[in-house]
Amino acid sequence: MRPAEAARPAPPAPPRPVHRRAWITAALLSAVLVLAPLAWQVFAHGVTQSRVLYGGSGGRPVTAVEIVGGDANVSVTPRSDREVGYRAEVRWSLGAPVIEESWLGGSLRLTPRCSGEGSLLGAGGGCSVSLGVTVPDGIPVKVTAGSGRVAVKGLSGNVDASVGSGALTLTGLRGELRAEVGSGSLVAGDLTSARADVRVGSGRGEAAFLTPPERVTARVASGRVRLTVPAAGRFRVGCEVGPGRCEVPEALSDPASGRVLDIAVDSGRAQVGYPDPMS
Numbered sequence: 001m002r003p004a005e006a007a008r009p010a011p012p013a014p015p016r017p018v019h020r021r022a023w024i025t026a027a028l029l030s031a032v033l034v035l036a037p038l039a040w041q042v043f044a045h046g047v048t049q050s051r052v053l054y055g056g057s058g059g060r061p062v063t064a065v066e067i068v069g070g071d072a073n074v075s076v077t078p079r080s081d082r083e084v085g086y087r088a089e090v091r092w093s094l095g096a097p098v099i100e101e102s103w104l105g106g107s108l109r110l111t112p113r114c115s116g117e118g119s120l121l122g123a124g125g126g127c128s129v130s131l132g133v134t135v136p137d138g139i140p141v142k143v144t145a146g147s148g149r150v151a152v153k154g155l156s157g158n159v160d161a162s163v164g165s166g167a168l169t170l171t172g173l174r175g176e177l178r179a180e181v182g183s184g185s186l187v188a189g190d191l192t193s194a195r196a197d198v199r200v201g202s203g204r205g206e207a208a209f210l211t212p213p214e215r216v217t218a219r220v221a222s223g224r225v226r227l228t229v230p231a232a233g234r235f236r237v238g239c240e241v242g243p244g245r246c247e248v249p250e251a252l253s254d255p256a257s258g259r260v261l262d263i264a265v266d267s268g269r270a271q272v273g274y275p276d277p278m279s
Contacts, residue, residue: 047093048091048092048093048126049091049092049093049096050089050090050091050092051090051096052087052088052089052090053086053087053088053090053097053098053099054085054086054087054088055085055086055088055099055101056083056084056085056086057083057084057085057108059083060103060108061082061106062082062083062084062106062107062108062135062136062139063105063106063107063139064106064107064108064139064140064141064142065084065107065108065109065110065133065135065139065140065141065142066107066108066109066110066141066142066143067109067110067111067131067133067141067142067143067144068109068110068111068112068144069112069131069143069144069145069146069148069150070111070112070113070145070146070148071128071145071146071147071148071166072112072128072129072130072131072145072148073129073130073131073148073149073150074131074132074133074143074145074148074149074150074151075131075132075133075150075151075152075153076133076134076135076141076143076150076151076152076153076155077132077133077134077135077152077153077154077155078134078135078136078137078154078155078156079134079135079136079137080137081136082136083134083136084108084133084134084135084136085133085134086099086110086131086132086133086134087131087132088112088129088130088131088132089129089130090112090127090128090129090130091127091128091129092114092115092126092127092128093126093127094115094126094127095114095115095126095127096115097112097113097114097115097127097128097129098112098113098115099111099112099113099129099131100112100113110131110133112129112131114126114127115127135155135157137154137155137156137157138156138157138175139157140157140158140159140160140175141155141157141158141159141160141161142159142160142161143159143160143161143162144161144162144163145162145163145164145166145168146163146164146165146166147163147164147165147166147184148163148166149166149167149169150163150166150167150168150169151168151169151170151171152169152170152171152173153169153170153171153172153173154171154172154173155172155173155174155175156173156174156175157175158175158176158177159173159175159176159177159178159179160178161178161179161180162178162179162180162181163180163181163182163184163186164181164182164183164184165182165183165184165203166181166184167184167185167187168181168184168185168186168187168188169186169187169188170186170187170188170189170191170207171188171189171190172189172190172191172192173188173191173192173193174192174193175193176193176194176195176196177191177193177195177196177197177198178196178197178199179196179197179198179199179205179207180198180199180200181199181200181201181203181204181205181223182201182202182203183201183202183203183223184203185203185204185205186198186200186203186204186205186206186207186225187205187206188205188206188207188208189207189208190208190210191207191208191209191210191213192209192210192211193209193213194213194214194215195213195214195215195216196209196213196215196216196217197216197217197218198216198217198218198219198225198227199218199219199220200218200219200220200221200223200224200225200268201221201222201223202221202222202223202268203223204223204224204225205223205224205225205226206225206226206227206228207225207226207227207228208227208228208275209227209228209229209230209233210230211230212229212230212232212233212235212259213229213233213259214258214259214260215259215260215261215262216229216235216260216261216262217262217263218261218262218263218264218270219263219264220244220263220264220265220266220268220269220270221266221267221268222244222266222267222268223268223269224268224269224270224271225268225269225270225271226270226271226272226273227261227270227271227272227273228272228273228274228275229252229272229273229274230274230275231274231275233252233259233274234252234253234254234257234259235252235253235254235257235259235260235261236253236254236255236256236257236258236259236260236261237252237253237260237261237263237272238260238261238262238263239261239263239264239265239270240263240264240265241264241265242265242266242267243266243267244265244266244267244268244269244270245265245268245269245270246263246265246269246270247269247270247271247272247273248261248263248271248272249272249273249274252272252273252274
């Protein structure tokens, strides 16, 4: 027999992948740090809360009201006393909205804001507000909004209302009126305002008067506007037109009238007429 061979030494064990494990650990920790806040936001957006907020002038004399609505839905109606009051239905996912109140002399400004934001966000941002404001009849009111819906009804004071891409509805107003929409819509009806200024960008607007106004100014960019005046109304009509159209019935025009229709159209369309007897 051959003598037994000496046992060969075992090969050395491969080095442990220390660096690889450290890299994997760091990557997992980074993923957790990134995904955890995102998961919290997704969870928070799925949990919607709601509340009703109340406020107003608190007995302080008010000479004017301004509402900076942002994307909130806003309604304004008159009240019989000299107070300003509001009721706001708010909904949110990440931070509760507030109604910011600020004063400049006797003028009260109301501004809906989402928590932690410079301006109001829409429902898509986890925050929404429906703001109802009651004001003393006869004081001037100014309302501005973005994509929200604005409705102003029954006021006798001057009204200045404008929206961007939202919807503006004006009903039964009796004071001087300025109404403006960008790409949004304007519907104004039952107006007895002596003077009105209507401006439309790329959107659509209509204004119907119950009594003949003294002066109506209308400006249209690429959108459309229709003015409806009482059948007894005759006006001195001025209409400047670019490539657009200005349609005014001959029967409505009277160069000697003290009432004025001042219309300017760029590429859009302006129409003036009497009420449809069939409507």
